[in-house]
Ligand SMILES: [Zn+2]
């Protein structure tokens with residue numbers, strides 16, 4: 120197989136969902152479904168395809184610069200693309216099915232896979248399993264806060280230590296106030312272009328907010344003294360942010376306001392928020408809300424999220440206002456707020472914290488000889504009734520190959536029933552790692568294993 124071909128195959132295989140992780144997926148789905156329902160979010164399932172043409176206005180506006188759609192064709196019709204975002208597809212469905220005629224807001228809970236390339240120059244296919252929430256017909260701060268609250272509860276409910284979570288928020292302006300901030304920022308960076316790194320020099324012209332999060336030491340210094348978005352917000356956006364933060368305070372959900380936090384390659388406007396799994400302990404500066412508007416503690420001194428520190432944190436979901444995106448798809452104003460939880464990243468974070476994985480030690484039942492084989496079947500039933508799960512390979516007769524399989528399965532204990540044990544109703548319990556073993560009566564096996572597993 121050529122190298123390219125095998126790489127392509129690996130990408131597809133990397134998108135498979137394997138049995139080992141299904142337990143946590145199921146747990147998350149259950150928690151997500153029940154909490155979403157409790158808060159009045161109705162489940163919606165959209166197909167993995169969308170019309171490319173319908174998303175073209177978003178693409179042209181640069182709203183999909185970080186999720187380049189995978190275009191595909193059906194016969195002669197090449198106007199399809201794979202779904203790039205659950206939020207956008209739910210929003211599209213809201214528009215397609217004229218849900219704006221229903222009492223507002225309409226609350227939708229979605230889940231499914233999305234596919235995209237990260238940049239136009241990179242042909243690597245990225246796939247992701249998402250679940251999320253969309254509230255359409257309302258953009259107010261309470262909508263954003265409600266979504267944050269539900270996500271917080273879901274994460275707490277599946278066993279994430281909420282102390283390990285970081286909620287980063289910012290107001291990024293709207294069509295009427297963002298352009299003036301952008302020009303001020305561009306002018307600031309342009310006048311310092313000679314001392315910026317190459318990519319920031321380029322960004323200063325078209326996407327100046329990108330230079331705010333550059334990890335380059337020189338750029339970091341300049342990024343400290345840039346014009347602040349909070350000084351440019353229109354009254355409406357200020358009100359949104361203040362309201363959002365007040366709700367979060369009320370809900371006692373810790374957050375930090377990071378005025379350098381932007382997602383200019385995605386479709387968000389007005390408010391943005393992001394949950395990430397903490398990489399290590401660090402101080403969280405309190406956000407300060409004053410009467411004249413909103414001022415955030417600039418996080419630069421504590422180093423939060425500026426470059427290297429944030430690299431090891433895992434972003435597990437992002438959300439924000441989607442009114443502008445809806446407007447571009449729909450051609451008229453639809454207020455909306457949405458959030459996407461990146462399930463695979465969440466699971467990766469949980470595994471790093473050792474919350475997922477081999478929670479249950481594996482027990483492997485092996486046999487030697489025909490009588491032992493027959494008795495093994497009965498013993499398996501007894502173990503199952505005693506709520507002890509065992510793996511086996513009864514179809515194999517060689518004890519050597521069975522023990523090899525036990526090792527491969529990373530079993531903690533191997534149960535060995537030989538001819539002698541089969542006759543006198545005993546069994547050998549061997550600790551696979553150390554090889555230490557003892558013979559006990561089958562009658563006492565369940566209690567013995569339960570005691571061992573407790574340790
Ligand atoms: Zn505004």
Ligand SMILES: [Zn+2]
Pocket residue numbers: 315316317318319320330333334335338
């Ligand atoms: Zn830079």
